Amino acid sequence: MSEKQKVGGPGADQQQRTVQPAIDVFEDAGGITLLADMPGVSRDHLDIKVEGDTLLIEGGVQRFTPEGLEAVYAEVQVPRYRRSFTLSRELDTARIEANLKDGVLSLHIPKQAHAQPRRIAVSAG
């Protein structure tokens, strides 16, 4: 969280250390809900990307430390969260809804309309 940052050469951003945010994932008839703890991340530092069947969530912690801050004790040392997931086909990635509040990202991925649970009638004989 300090003002000082180790700066590498070109491409250093992609190799910046990241930490995986803690998540909760649950599914109901409408789709999958994912909650991720990303404290310190505001909406303009949050990236959610879907490429093919991979969902990637990434967020940077903005530095809002005062001038001349000297670290005394740090349990959080990595200022970037990143985690990716493989989605299954019946999820409709075009209709993902995302909400970020107080550092908690909640994503709801609905199922494709035709993939809603359906009872299948069994014919006799």
Added chain:
Amino acid sequence: MYESILHHPNSLFGQFERLRRELDDVFGISGLPSSIRSVAQGTVPAINVGRTPGSIEVYAFAPGLDASKIDVTLDRGVLRIAGDRVSAIPADDPKVQVYTRERGYGSFTRAISLSEDIDPSQVQANYRDGVLHVSIARRESPQPKRINVQ
């Protein structure tokens, strides 16, 4: 924060440090005394403490809380942060299937012992993007005095 005395967790030395700590846990031998209020690795919420010449800054990474319900008290030099997070997973619903439950819920308390030069009447706290930031002013230390040599 990267220049802190705690080693970078993924560096070679960080890995040895982690191994040493794990062995300490197994054998119970630890050379250095730790704060009497120190907690186990991975205690939630994580805390960072920094210092400027005029203040002590404490950051608690506690997402998903109701700011009005966070309890911050300063008593005899000990800053205590307490709160409660309610689970967002619908409970006991047979139609809901839970795959992953990594986020913590329930009540928490963290206590931090502050240095003696703080001014307890000048404390500010704000909660933004899931980070609770408490700023405690330090009393002005006397400026070094120049002494003339006769």
